[in-house]
Amino acid sequence: xxxxxxxxxxxxxxxxxxxxxxxxxxxxxxxxxxxxxxxxxxxxxxxxxxxxxxxxxxxxxxxxxxxxxxxxxxxxxxxxxxxxxxxxxxxxxxxxxxxxxxxxxxxxxxxxxxxxxxxxxxxxxxxxxxxxxxxxxxxxxxxxxxxxxxxxxxxxxxxxxxxxxxxxxxxxxxxxxxxxxxxxxxxxxxxxxxxxxxxxxxxxxxxxxxxxxxxxxxxxxxxxxxxxxxxxxxxxxxxxxxxxxxxxxxxxxxxxxxxxxxxxxxxxxxxxxxxxxxxxxxxxxxxxxxxxxxxxxxxxxx
Amino acid sequence: xxxxxxxxxxxxxxxxxxxxxxxxxxxxxxxxxxxxxxxxxxxxxxxxxxxxxxxxxxxxxxxxxxxxxxxxxxxxxxxxxxxxxxxxxxxxxxxxxxxxxxxxxxxxxxxxxxxxxxxxxxxxxxxxxxxxxxxxxxxxxxxxxxxxxxxxxxxxxxxxxxxxxxxxxxxxxxxxxxxxxxxxxxxxxxxxxxxxxxxxxxxxxxxxxxxxxxxxxxxxxxxxxxxxxxxxxxxxxxxxxxxxxxxxxxxxxxxxxxxxxxxxxxxxxxxxxxxxxxxxxxxxxxxxxxxxxxxxxxxxxxxxxxxxxxxxxxxxxxxxxxxxxxxxxxxxxxxxxxxxxxxxxxxxxxxxxxxxxxxxxxxxxxxxxxxxxxxxxxxxxxxxxxxxxxxxxxxxxxxxxxxxxxxxxxxxxxxxxxxxxxxxxxxxxxxxxxxxxxxxxxxxxxxxxxxxxxxxxxxxxxxxxxxx
Numbered sequence: 001x002x003x004x005x006x007x008x009x010x011x012x013x014x015x016x017x018x019x020x021x022x023x024x025x026x027x028x029x030x031x032x033x034x035x036x037x038x039x040x041x042x043x044x045x046x047x048x049x050x051x052x053x054x055x056x057x058x059x060x061x062x063x064x065x066x067x068x069x070x071x072x073x074x075x076x077x078x079x080x081x082x083x084x085x086x087x088x089x090x091x092x093x094x095x096x097x098x099x100x101x102x103x104x105x106x107x108x109x110x111x112x113x114x115x116x117x118x119x120x121x122x123x124x125x126x127x128x129x130x131x132x133x134x135x136x137x138x139x140x141x142x143x144x145x146x147x148x149x150x151x152x153x154x155x156x157x158x159x160x161x162x163x164x165x166x167x168x169x170x171x172x173x174x175x176x177x178x179x180x181x182x183x184x185x186x187x188x189x190x191x192x193x194x195x196x197x198x199x200x201x202x203x204x205x206x207x208x209x210x211x212x213x214x215x216x217x218x219x220x221x222x223x224x225x226x227x228x229x230x231x232x233x234x235x236x237x238x239x240x241x242x243x244x245x246x247x248x249x250x251x252x253x254x255x256x257x258x259x260x261x262x263x264x265x266x267x268x269x270x271x272x273x274x275x276x277x278x279x280x281x282x283x284x285x286x287x288x289x290x291x292x293x294x295x296x297x298x299x300x301x302x
Numbered sequence: 303x304x305x306x307x308x309x310x311x312x313x314x315x316x317x318x319x320x321x322x323x324x325x326x327x328x329x330x331x332x333x334x335x336x337x338x339x340x341x342x343x344x345x346x347x348x349x350x351x352x353x354x355x356x357x358x359x360x361x362x363x364x365x366x367x368x369x370x371x372x373x374x375x376x377x378x379x380x381x382x383x384x385x386x387x388x389x390x391x392x393x394x395x396x397x398x399x400x401x402x403x404x405x406x407x408x409x410x411x412x413x414x415x416x417x418x419x420x421x422x423x424x425x426x427x428x429x430x431x432x433x434x435x436x437x438x439x440x441x442x443x444x445x446x447x448x449x450x451x452x453x454x455x456x457x458x459x460x461x462x463x464x465x466x467x468x469x470x471x472x473x474x475x476x477x478x479x480x481x482x483x484x485x486x487x488x489x490x491x492x493x494x495x496x497x498x499x500x501x502x503x504x505x506x507x508x509x510x511x512x513x514x515x516x517x518x519x520x521x522x523x524x525x526x527x528x529x530x531x532x533x534x535x536x537x538x539x540x541x542x543x544x545x546x547x548x549x550x551x552x553x554x555x556x557x558x559x560x561x562x563x564x565x566x567x568x569x570x571x572x573x574x575x576x577x578x579x580x581x582x583x584x585x586x587x588x589x590x591x592x593x594x595x596x597x598x599x600x601x602x603x604x605x606x607x608x609x610x611x612x613x614x615x616x617x618x619x620x621x622x623x624x625x626x627x628x629x630x631x632x633x634x635x636x637x638x639x640x641x642x643x644x645x646x647x648x649x650x651x652x653x654x655x656x657x658x659x660x661x662x663x664x665x666x667x668x669x670x671x672x673x674x675x676x677x678x679x680x681x682x683x684x685x686x687x688x689x690x691x692x693x694x695x696x697x698x699x700x701x702x703x704x705x706x707x708x709x710x711x712x713x714x715x716x717x718x719x720x721x722x723x724x725x726x727x728x729x730x731x732x733x734x735x736x737x738x739x740x741x742x743x744x745x746x747x748x749x750x751x752x753x754x755x756x757x758x759x760x761x762x763x764x765x766x767x768x769x770x
Contacts, residue, residue, distance in 0.1 A: 076416045103632055122766070127753065135616050135632050138611075
């Protein structure tokens with residue numbers, strides 16, 4: 001259902017003691033889009049990610065994800081009142097992510113993520129990394145290990161399929177030759193790509209990337225753009241990404257949300273955001289007369 | 303050219319006295335440390351006089367001899383194998399050296415286990431032939447049983463510590479639960495060993511899960527301390543719950559295992575009569591040997607299979623990075639619990655075997671030292687490695703026993719010298735040497751569970767040890 005709303009973040013607030021990291025943030029992400037979340041250091045981007053992926057329980061607010069088209073959002077109030085994590089609606093379902101523990105967000109709501117500081121299983125091979133990502137379907141196929149120990153054939157077939165999926169992803173990220181090397185031995189750029197491929201092996205409908213281009217050289221950065229566009233166009237996966245590299249953001253994103261001090265200051269297409277004085281101010285700082293001008297403007301609006 | 307080489311040779315000669323001076327300084331310091339250690343430990347010996355009164359016997363000569371021995375040993379070591387001496391001989395970097403040893407180790411892990419199994423199967427026959435009779439070989443078969451018990455315990459703990467990276471200092475608790483399960487079930491309800499064995503395993507696994515639930519939120523040191531406490535709690539319960547466990551006196555006359563219903567006695571319906579053999583009490587011992595061999599082999603096969611299943615990969619992934627596991631939809635709680643339960647299951651089976659072999663259990667057998675020895679076997683062997691555990695168990699368990707057989711040392715040190723008194727000293731020395739020489743254990747490389755083209759061992763610098 002490309003073009004329909006996939007994710008709705010509503011009035012999300014996260015407090016750590018007295019510190020308000022995210023304050024009353026609302027935005028939406030559309031299916032088939034690359035949505036970028038940008039902002040200066042410490043703006044609360046990673047906190048938003050952790051709230052969406054279940055690593056933090058937000059202090060307030062709601063994070064809803066629709067499976068099978070935006071029609072599922074019709075049931076959002078019903079689900080909220082029932083205290084349910086998930087409510088089926090027709091073919092689809094509504095998932096309230098803020099109520100789920102982290103692993104359920106990936107397993108049932110099908111939201112995958114990567115990390116700002118790469119978190120690969122460095123002592124395991126590249127192929128093993130991609131197989132760990134397919135843990136849940138494989139676990140089921142192995143009869144929760146009981147049938148697997150007895151060596152039942154259904155598991156062997158399922159494992160071969162899992163290896164095929166891993167091979168397909170290795171092909172796409174250009175690491176087929178290094179499949180049997182430990183992940184910790186790969187160069188930095190390849191580790192970033194592998195982490196994305198590993199997240200994709202969980203077959204997500206929403207992939208959250210935390211600074212995927214950090215530390216990449218211009219050529220690798222370009223390759224990454226191609227990979228991300230490829231994921232958006234070929235897989236049934238929408239992307240939500242945090243990024244500092246503005247060339248990446250402007251190049252590939254369809255929709256940009258700008259955060260500063262935990263508050264949303266702009267929301268729109270890359271073009272709109274690029275020319276927004278508040279965004280420029282947040283990133284570059286502003287001269288005194290401009291501050292006065294913006295303040296006057298804001299007061300005038302109010 | 304000649305001038306140049308001459309001058310470098312002269313330079314090398316000039317450096318030799320320098321090296322000698324620094325080495326003697328170092329050796330002198332070592333001798334001083336030895337002196338410091340000797341004063342409380344060696345110099346004064348307490349002895350009893352004829353009347354039973356305690357007296358102090360000064361042993362200055364021995365102290366001086368020890369200090370001198372240390373001085374010359376250290377000096378010799380520094381001059382012959384010291385860092386500078388090695389640097390003078392060949393300037394290879396340490397990293398290169400690591401890379402080159404990585405390949406042959408691979409073959410050790412793949413062919414090591416079948417060789418070990420073959421040796422174990424032939425072992426009773428081998429010692430019988432060497433000692434010239436089954437009864438004469440009893441000591442050696444008993445020793446084999448003991449080593450195999452610890453191999454099995456090491457493999458069981460290896461699942462928890464080596465694969466899942468959860469430091470468990472109370473593993474002996476599950477060993478105790480298995481032993482007491484069989485002891486109580488067989489003496490009270492007269493259930494046979496073969497029925498009790500799986501029950502004991504299940505009970506231990508259940509306790510593994512019960513312990514796991516409150517504990518697995520903890521990480522690292524905290525987890526280690528709580529598991530240690532759990533081990534002690536079980537032991538104290540065994541001591542104090544007198545109506546069930548008979549307290550510190552233990553449970554005696556536990557029924558022996560039968561050969562699938564044939565008891566090992568000289569009756570007409572016994573094992574020997576059934577197979578038309580002459581009765582010998584050794585039949586039971588040999589049977590026990592093959593029983594523990596079968597149990598240990600089962601542990602090994604199950605562990606090897608589990609490693610290749612998703613749950614085993616999840617254990618290892620958990621050791622590598624728990625947060626990444628959660629981001630991939632893995633329920634870390636159940637994964638940890640399954641590791642705990644599987645480890646406990648094998649501990650319980652080994653415990654049942656212990657009870658049936660001894661015929662007697664008491665809380666004394668399950669103290670912290672047992673946990674420490676099993677953990678030391680896992681760490682020495684290399685965490686996650688199966689063949690490493692076998693070697694480590696053989697060294698740790700059979701090694702101290704071998705000290706009893708070093709009778710020739712009496713000729714050197716006098717009639718009163720008993721080498722087995724030095725077992726803990728040697729144990730400590732071996733630990734220190736291991737920490738320096740192979741800090742990640744004997745077999746430190748990791749074998750991948752699946753591969754596309756080529757199976758490559760993974761060097762230990764990349765494999766994490768887990769942190770709780």
